[in-house]
Amino acid sequence: GAVVSQHPSWVICKSGTSVKIECRSLDFQATTMFWYRQFPKQSLMLMATSNEGSKATYEQGVEKDKFLINHASLTLSTLTVTSAHPEDSSFYICSARGAPQRTDTQYFGPGTRLTVL
Amino acid sequence: DAKTTQPTSMDCAEGRAANLPCNHSTISGNEYVYWYRQIHSQGPQYIIHGLKNNETNEMASLIITEDRKSSTLILPHATLRDTAVYYCIAKTSYDKVIFGPGTSLSVIP
Numbered sequence: 001g002a003v004v005s006q007h008p009s010w011v012i013c014k015s016g017t018s019v020k021i022e023c024r025s026l027d028f029q030a031t032t033m034f035w036y037r038q039f040p041k042q043s044l045m046l047m048a049t050s051n052e053g054s055k056a057t058y059e060q061g062v063e064k065d066k067f068l069i070n071h072a073s074l075t076l077s078t079l080t081v082t083s084a085h086p087e088d089s090s091f092y093i094c095s096a097r098g099a100p101q102r103t104d105t106q107y108f109g110p111g112t113r114l115t116v117l
Numbered sequence: 118d119a120k121t122t123q124p125t126s127m128d129c130a131e132g133r134a135a136n137l138p139c140n141h142s143t144i145s146g147n148e149y150v151y152w153y154r155q156i157h158s159q160g161p162q163y164i165i166h167g168l169k170n171n172e173t174n175e176m177a178s179l180i181i182t183e184d185r186k187s188s189t190l191i192l193p194h195a196t197l198r199d200t201a202v203y204y205c206i207a208k209t210s211y212d213k214v215i216f217g218p219g220t221s222l223s224v225i226p
Binding site: 002004006034036043044045046049091093095104105106107108109110111113 | 149151153155158159160161162163166204210211213214215216217218219
């Protein structure tokens with residue numbers, strides 16, 4: 001149980017294009033979802049938190065207009081990197097926390113590796 | 118959230134127990150100790166968490182000192198697949214997970 005999936009697992013895009021990453025909780029309802037970013041040899045950095053049906057809360061320094069987050073249902077959240085540039089190349093990881101029996105544990109997806117050319 | 122400190126790296130012989138320490142001297146009464154690990158190029162994996170009692174599951178054991186200022190994650194029989202970065206996090210139930218640098222565990226054949 002407590003499986004979180006991401007799609008795609010990797011993506012390569014041209015500079016200036018937008019990329020959408022999907023995050024799904026497969027066997028539980030995720031009332032809260034989180035998006036993290038990880039650069040090589042660094043730890044994961046939290047980008048934003050979203051509750052189902054509400055606007056996402058972004059961490060300081062994360063551009064909300066560049067990283068669009070939608071949490072439209074209890075099993076799906078999407079992250080859209082708009083007008084991607086090479087510096088946005090990173091490993092993007094989502095996490096979900098559910099209800100009712102798993103309210104205290106975040107489960108993580110396998111990650112999406114984005115390369116912007 | 119309480120700050121945690123972990124050794125930067127550790128080695129462990131394959132088949133032996135891996136004991137990963139974590140200090141959290143400023144932990145609050147309502148903060149749990151969570152452990153996650155991240156194998157290279159994968160998403161973090163939840164291992165175990167506890168409040169004050171020792172906990173055990175199919176992956177590991179968590180030993181929390183009586184004063185709750187430190188804890189140890191024990192992998193009873195480490196395998197090569199346990200090579201990963203291990204993160205100790207002290208937080209309340211509803212706080213978000215914030216990662217520190219963790220401990221890079223290398224299991225050696």
